[in-house]
Amino acid sequence: MSKKVYKLEAKNLNAYYGNFHALKGIDIAMEEKAVTAFIGPSGCGKSTFLRTFNRMNDFIEGFRTEGDILLDGRDIYDKKIRVDELRKEVGMVFQKPNPFPKSIFENVVYGLRLQGIKNKAVLQETAEKSLQRAALWSEVKDNLNKSALALSGGQQQRLCIARALAISPSVLLMDEPASALDPISTAKIEELIHELKNDYTIVIVTHNMQQAGRVSDYTAFFYMGELVEHSKTKALFTSPSDTRTQNYITGRFG
Amino acid sequence: MTNSDINRYKDKAFQIFGIFCTLIGLVVLAVFLIDIAIDGISRIDWDFLTSLPSRRASSAGIYTAWAGTLWILVLTAVIAFPLGVGAAVYLEEYSRKTKLANFLEINIANLAGVPSIIYGLLGLEIFVRQMRLGGSLLAGALTLSLLILPIIIVTTRESIKAVPRSVRDGSYALGASKWQTIWNQVLPASFGGILTGIILALSRAVGEAAPLIVIGALAYVPFAPTTPLDEFTVLPIQIFNWTSRPQEAFLTNAAGAIIVLLCITFLLNGIAVYLRLRQQKKVKW
Structure with a gap:
């Protein structure tokens, strides 16, 4: 029997910022087309861990990893891996909406332009499809040339999601995507996550446990750089096996 | 109380x-x-602006001087812009924070404080003598480029630094290379600031007389330059020359030339202020 290949996998992953040991021996495997939520108190390493999947930590001086991160069974820290190719496969949405100071249209097709795609019809079609997937099309379809900075925060965040979807990744990393948004925008983003998991493997970092409960299939609890518990969301919230998890989700610390 | x-x-x-x-x-x-x-x-009248220099104050004009100043302005901009921005992009985006980078940074700041006449001597040795450019426009523009490079590098770096991390992250996360991110995000977002710095530096350069006198720019040039290798004079040198004459009429000429020079620098500064205001209005992160 061949070993099962997971969409994303970490094997004995250790990460350091200089001398600081940020992630300690993490083993985790994530299913394809499921939503996995990372929860834990501030500074527990969940965002650091999320950013190892598209190697956004590479920019931080003194950051290094030991162990393996596998995407479809391939080690993404292998020397042969090209980081720009990896990031086309693993998209990311950040905590604060970060649209480029360009038009809505140019924001969405930015990733395509980077790849040298100039065909107007292709760009137009991808922009429309991506904006529709991000549930933003109906709100902006008449103003595609308007500056993206003129959109509301919630619209900006959906634009950032559309931008990530435009280059057809298979994984979507979301770093507290709704923490800077109002409740209505947050609800829209959560709804969107529900929709998107039919086609994408989603990993979301969140501070909001209700949110984790609502949007995710699996939840991983991190504490002090360790992965304490990883199981189906329902199971983790109703019958946590570790007392630290229980203390955290019942609000005794964090 | x-x-x-x-x-x-x-x-x-x-x-x-x-x-x-x-x-x-x-x-x-x-x-x-x-x-x-x-x-x-x-x-100041049409004749003053279009006449060649003369020994008689009443028929002397500043045509060769302002033509020389414009030549110098354009040549210096063309030379200093790519060098200054290139160096700033390297220092800000590529160089690692090593001791060498530190050393370079401190010395660039130091260079901004070196007196302009020293740059003139440097230009005299390198451009005029070693490169055999003589007292040409090109030698003058190269010398002034050296003079304003530190200013351009420092202001460009400040503008680049002001582009938020989040915009770069957004670009990288979509698979952009470093150069793609610089070209598509960092430079467009900081362009207003970069341009402001360059224009202010140029307005300093057009006011310089000392380094150009050192490299051999002449006070009396009978023809306006037509190629970068021609001899030249500039307004500050013409002003300096006229103010050192004893006759009253030449002092009046100097005053006229000063007004023209001031108009050029005020115009440049005005453009810089306009660009800065437009930039502030356009980009709010």
Whole structure:
């Protein structure tokens, strides 16, 4: 029997910022087309861990990893891996909406332009499809040339999601995507996550446990750089096996 | 007098002192401008702008001088812009924070403080003698480029630094290379600031006389330059030359030339201010 290949996998992953040991021996495997939520108190390493999947930590001086991160069974820290190719496969949405100071249209097709795609019809079609997937099309379809900075925060965040979807990744990393948004925008983003998991493997970092409960299939609890518990969301919230998890989700610390 | 009275007087006193400090520079400048205007404005006419230099003050003009200044302005911009921006992008985006980078940074800051006449001597040795460019426009523009490079590098770096991390992250996360991120995000977002810095640096360069005199720019050039390898003069040198003559009429000529030079620098500064305001309005993160 061949070993099962997971969409994303970490094997004995250790990460350091200089001398600081940020992630300690993490083993985790994530299913394809499921939503996995990372929860834990501030500074527990969940965002650091999320950013190892598209190697956004590479920019931080003194950051290094030991162990393996596998995407479809391939080690993404292998020397042969090209980081720009990896990031086309693993998209990311950040905590604060970060649209480029360009038009809505140019924001969405930015990733395509980077790849040298100039065909107007292709760009137009991808922009429309991506904006529709991000549930933003109906709100902006008449103003595609308007500056993206003129959109509301919630619209900006959906634009950032559309931008990530435009280059057809298979994984979507979301770093507290709704923490800077109002409740209505947050609800829209959560709804969107529900929709998107039919086609994408989603990993979301969140501070909001209700949110984790609502949007995710699996939840991983991190504490002090360790992965304490990883199981189906329902199971983790109703019958946590570790007392630290229980203390955290019942609000005794964090 | 109560304590609060004293505090109020101190407050008032400092306010007046502050106004005095602010005004003193402006007043001196205003007096100077008015004085120059009274002396020189009557001298400025079409003939003055289009005449060649002459030994007779009444028929001497500044055609060769302002043509030289424009040549110098354009050549210096063309040379200093790519070098300055290139160096700034390297230092800000590529170089690692090593001891060497530190050393380079400190020395660039130091270079900004080197007197311009020293740059003139440097230009004389390298461009005029070693490269055999003679006292040409090109030698002058290269010398002035060296002079303003540190200023351009420092202001460009500041503009690049002001582009938020989040925009770069957004670009990288979509698979952009470093250069793609710089070209598509960092430079467009900081372009207004970069341009402002360059224009201010250029307005300093067009006012320089000392380094150009050192490299051999002449006060008397009978023809306006037509190629970068021609000999030249510039407005500051022409002004310097006329003010050192004993005849009253040449002083009037100098005042006229000063007005033209000031118009050029004020115009440049005005463009810089306009660009900065537009940039502030356009980009709010």
